[in-house]
Amino acid sequence: MIHALIASTPLYLFIIEILKFFGGIGVLSFQLLRDTFKGKVYWKLVVEQIFQVGNRSLPLVVVTAISTGMVMSLQFGLGLEKFGGKLYVPKLVSLIVLREMGPVFTSLMVAARVGAGFASEIGSMVVTQQIDAIRAMGTSPLKTIVIPRVIATFVSLPLLVALTNVVSNFGGLLVGYSELKLDPNFYVLKIIQTVTLMDYFSGFLKSFVFALCIAIPSCYFGLTVKNGTKEVGMATTKAVVVSSILVLVSNFFLSKLFWIIERLT
Amino acid sequence: MIEVKNFRKSFGSKEVHKGITFSVKKGECMGLIGGSGVGKSVILRSLIGLEKPDSGEIFIDGEEITRYKENDLVEIRKKVAYVFQGGALFDSMTVYENLAYPLREHTKKSEAEIKKMISDQLGEFGLPAAEGLYPANLSGGMQKRVGLARALMMQPKWILYDEPTAGLDPSNTRKIQEHILKLKATGITSILVTHDMPTAFAVCDKMSFILDGKIAFEGSLDEIHQDKSGIVKKFIDGEG
Numbered sequence: 380m381i382h383a384l385i386a387s388t389p390l391y392l393f394i395i396e397i398l399k400f401f402g403g404i405g406v407l408s409f410q411l412l413r414d415t416f417k418g419k420v421y422w423k424l425v426v427e428q429i430f431q432v433g434n435r436s437l438p439l440v441v442v443t444a445i446s447t448g449m450v451m452s453l454q455f456g457l458g459l460e461k462f463g464g465k466l467y468v469p470k471l472v473s474l475i476v477l478r479e480m481g482p483v484f485t486s487l488m489v490a491a492r493v494g495a496g497f498a499s500e501i502g503s504m505v506v507t508q509q510i511d512a513i514r515a516m517g518t519s520p521l522k523t524i525v526i527p528r529v530i531a532t533f534v535s536l537p538l539l540v541a542l543t544n545v546v547s548n549f550g551g552l553l554v555g556y557s558e559l560k561l562d563p564n565f566y567v568l569k570i571i572q573t574v575t576l577m578d579y580f581s582g583f584l585k586s587f588v589f590a591l592c593i594a595i596p597s598c599y600f601g602l603t604v605k606n607g608t609k610e611v612g613m614a615t616t617k618a619v620v621v622s623s624i625l626v627l628v629s630n631f632f633l634s635k636l637f638w639i640i641e642r643l644t
Numbered sequence: 645m646i647e648v649k650n651f652r653k654s655f656g657s658k659e660v661h662k663g664i665t666f667s668v669k670k671g672e673c674m675g676l677i678g679g680s681g682v683g684k685s686v687i688l689r690s691l692i693g694l695e696k697p698d699s700g701e702i703f704i705d706g707e708e709i710t711r712y713k714e715n716d717l718v719e720i721r722k723k724v725a726y727v728f729q730g731g732a733l734f735d736s737m738t739v740y741e742n743l744a745y746p747l748r749e750h751t752k753k754s755e756a757e758i759k760k761m762i763s764d765q766l767g768e769f770g771l772p773a774a775e776g777l778y779p780a781n782l783s784g785g786m787q788k789r790v791g792l793a794r795a796l797m798m799q800p801k802w803i804l805y806d807e808p809t810a811g812l813d814p815s816n817t818r819k820i821q822e823h824i825l826k827l828k829a830t831g832i833t834s835i836l837v838t839h840d841m842p843t844a845f846a847v848c849d850k851m852s853f854i855l856d857g858k859i860a861f862e863g864s865l866d867e868i869h870q871d872k873s874g875i876v877k878k879f880i881d882g883e884g
């Protein structure tokens with residue numbers, strides 16, 4: 380009686396759901412690791428997916444990048460102008476973009492666009508028995524569906540982040556020039572002078588982890604659709620929410636990690 | 645030879661199969677019939693390891709497969725074709741790519757050989773013009789035929805049909821029946837899951853009728869006809 384009562388509380392169900400998720404992700408990641416390095420990888424499908432992922436996210440990522448850079452430049456400029464600190468705008472904007480905003484914002488956009496795409500595509504394939512058909516013909520959905528998508532995200536997301544880094548700083552420069560009356564040459568020179576390779580890589584390298592935080596859960600939610608199109612919608616929502624949370628949470632720990640590394644070196 | 649012994653499976657607290665036993669000899673076609681939800685599809689899926697029984701044994705040509713892992717099942721799955729109810733075509737690929745898929749995965753055939761095989765196969769199924777189309781642009785009947793055509797690309801020894809005629813008009817139904825008979829004539833062993841009794845009578849050698857988690861009746865077509873008062877008759881007449 381009391382058991383039944385506990386078992387129906389939202390908290391209990393939530394905890395079970397979380398445990399199931401981490402168990403499922405653990406198993407899937409293990410299988411992915413094993414199958415990626417064992418047997419052939421379908422490079423043609425990987426290339427196709429890279430094109431898909433890149434193509435799907437490019438406009439969104441570029442718009443996000445340029446507007447973030449512009450708005451940061453504007454706010455810093457207005458804020459610092461009072462203290463005569465306008466000249467620090469290039470330094471501030473470029474550091475924040477390279478270390479945090481670039482990788483995180485890009486990953487969130489990709490989580491929304493690509494994560495949702497993966498989950499709904501794979502979920503629909505489950506519902507229409509296409510995943511069963513892949514297995515029934517003696518082939519592996521992991522190799523034909525999941526691995527190409529994970530590798531593609533792993534390759535594309537860092538590229539998109541690299542693009543964001545450039546575009547965002549360009550946005551900063553645009554506002555710096557038009558609103559803050561900073562000389563573009565000065566702006567660029569300032570960035571080159573202050574930014575170190577460590578700044579760049581501490582942001583850029585994070586995106587490889589973010590790629591896994593997006594691709595693996597999204598494929599997982601797609602694959603665990605059982606029946607009915609309603610579940611496809613739910614899986615899509617879960618994919619976006621969970622991968623966004625994972626990106627944000629892991630970002631904190633990665634920043635902390637890089638911070639420790641920098642202290643040591 | 646396909647043998648299923650004492651197959652049991654439950655979903656949650658619902659016991660769907662309470663010990664199902666049957667066997668199909670080489671070259672035979674067995675009809676597996678029964679009402680909606682009695683678990684016909686689950687049995688059929690288990691025969692190629694897409695699902696596992698809770699207990700019981702499944703022998704495909706003498707190999708017990710219930711404990712096989714995904715990788716061990718590959719060889720079985722190459723020899724046993726599964727024809728899905730809705731065709732289960734890959735909707736991101738053309739009909740041609742769909743048919744080429746198993747060949748590219750499992751054989752070392754050249755693209756020219758594959759092309760020849762596919763156009764022969766589509767000709768055989770009366771769909772010569774469908775090559776470049778996507779599944780979304782095919783009618784339900786055509787999708788089922790392409791699904792059957794794809795399942796046959798690897799020249800299987802066994803075929804499992806899950807309701808191959810459900811939802812088809814009489815002319816498409818007859819076409820599918822003809823294909824099944826033609827395949828049977830080549831010595832292929834098959835199991836046909838269906839509600840469509842005319843088709844079952846037209847192509848099967850014997851039938852097993854599932855009721856309440858067990859095989860309630862099995863026998864040849866003659867035996868079914870003689871069992872006039874029995875449960876199968878009730879099912880056929882829509883009273884079961």
Ligand SMILES: Nc1ncnc2c1ncn2[C@@H]1O[C@H](COP(=O)(O)OP(=O)(O)OP(=O)(O)O)[C@@H](O)[C@H]1O
Pocket residue numbers: 605655660679680681682683684685686687
């Ligand atoms: N993955 C699953 N989870 C929970 N229940 C399931 C699952 N798969 C099948 N079932 C249940 O098992 C029973 C048998 O399902 P199955 O699909 O084999 O029926 P069927 O005989 O093929 O019916 P139909 O003729 O309608 O296709 C159904 O009641 C179904 O609800």
Ligand SMILES: [Mg+2]
Pocket residue numbers: 684685686806
């Ligand atoms: Mg069924």
